[in-house]
Amino acid sequence: MTIRRAILLGPVSPRTWRSVISLVASLVTGAVFFVVLIIALLISGALSWIVGLGMLVLSFTLRIAARMAGLDRRRVRRFAGVSVDPAPLPDAVPELSFRQRQKAWAQSPAVRRLVFYQLLRLPVTAASLTALGFTVAGVFAVFNRGETSYIRFALTLVCFFGWPLVARLGAAIDVSLVRWLLGTSRSGQLSAEVQRLGEARTLAVESAETERRRIERDLHDGLQPKLVSLALEIGLAKARFERDPEAAKSLIYRAHDEAKTAIEDLRNLVRGIHPSVLDERGLDAALSALIASCPVPVHVEVTLSRRPDQTREAVAYFVVAEAITNVTKHSGATRASVIINEGGGLLRVVVEDNGQGGARTDPGGGLAGLGARVTAIDGTFTVTSPPGGPTFIEAVIPCAP
């Protein structure tokens, strides 16, 4: 039913006419590139005695091919509704010389494929349009001079309903060429993914190392001297116990206070590594102690229908922890908010304050480490903190439903 309908309405269907326009546009672009190519060959042939000119012309031609590939992808999206992701072209690496850059460009498989498309599509579209031309001409067979026969009538009928099919077929061939040669290849996608994963892994390992160093420093610079000083005070008190009990007493008082501070420091340090309430009761419960330690009032809103897995939960928690540390230490804010919610398989954590901004993701800094942890689990991490504020920190973490 639908097929019959499609054939009957073919000559007036917008899709048919879009196919025709797309084919004509493709032929024109292909012809332009062909002319460019001929001119390029002529120039480099005629002026081959100028050293390096050939390469210059080649790289110019390749860049035109790349520009045209962009036009072709747009054409296909506009007329066929097919969007094709561009294959990544070689990055411009500033350290490389001009010659090396041109070489990298010319050797890139993606560049080769798009040149191949430019060369291939001219004959292909020309053939499609020729076939279309014959079919359209066939429509007028019955009107030709001479005797009207049933065969002629049948030919007219077939061609009248057949030409839209020819146009669509030609356009379909062109679309698949664009997809095949101008889109990302499967292996290209995979190698880009492998590269991204490799980078994420390196960052994750680095951030774990940074974290270990931070814990080592906190223990070494914070807690250890306090315990040494505590032992020293008690030692002094012991030595003075007999001859100066009053002095010993005040030393013990001081040691008692120092011991309590050391315990508190240790508690904060351990909690900073991993709060056990996070595993036991989840994000919402774990945030209470965090925001109670912040001198600025923090509005908390956690809307989760179920708990994310422990890894994601911990990353989300530490995003908030680091952001709150930032609010406490640097922001000068008078209020802050923490919003955690989920939707579309994503866990979203947003921390905002009304402070003076200027939060930066310096390498080795807390925010950069967090970014690495979020990226390592395929999330995205954004810090927006213009000078003068406000600061907006967001982590979006994919969570399998």
Add this chain to the structure above:
Amino acid sequence: MRAVIADDSVLLREGITRLLAEDDIEVVAGVGDAPALLSAVETHKPDLAVIDVRMPPGHRDEGLRAAIEIRRRWPGVALLVLSQFVEERYATELLAGDTEGIGYLLKDRVADVAEFIEAVRRVAGGGTALDPEVVRQLLARSRRADPLARLTAREREVLALMAEGRSNSAIAETLVVSMGAVEKRVANIFMKLDLPPDDEQHHRRVLAVVRYLNS
């Protein structure tokens, strides 16, 4: 008075035993995990159980669960829950039934012997002892930010001490003000927060404040 202590650290168990002995509280059993605690409570029917939250085998919140279980099965046993960290959520769970004879303190507090003993006595006598840190979390997490903002700084201090479970005379002593001044502030707080008038029963007063902050 007779007490049972549950903590997986022998060192701390002995320390707390000595500390309680100073005040003539007899420790009838010291255990290292939750099942042993439940059977010790069943055997000895103590007046008080001092319980660490994190105990073997899971090292999670076994102590808290055991405390809730003890309250359900032997409501006459006063409970003092100690922990390396205090959590507003655990406090809420612990106080869900009632606040009579319940304490929840940071372990560090044993270092201030006199104050710790005072908290033990308060809990054993049917009162409440909430750690200032828990109260701070309750205040920080409260959805009642606007009414709380209407309190003066002094009234907030009084509110925090009230939530810790302190009596008016103890509050007066801590803040170095007269009894009358405290009573006046307490009345102000109840009025500003639109709470039913102050109940002289301290545990009910804690319950009212905690429920208010939590809702």
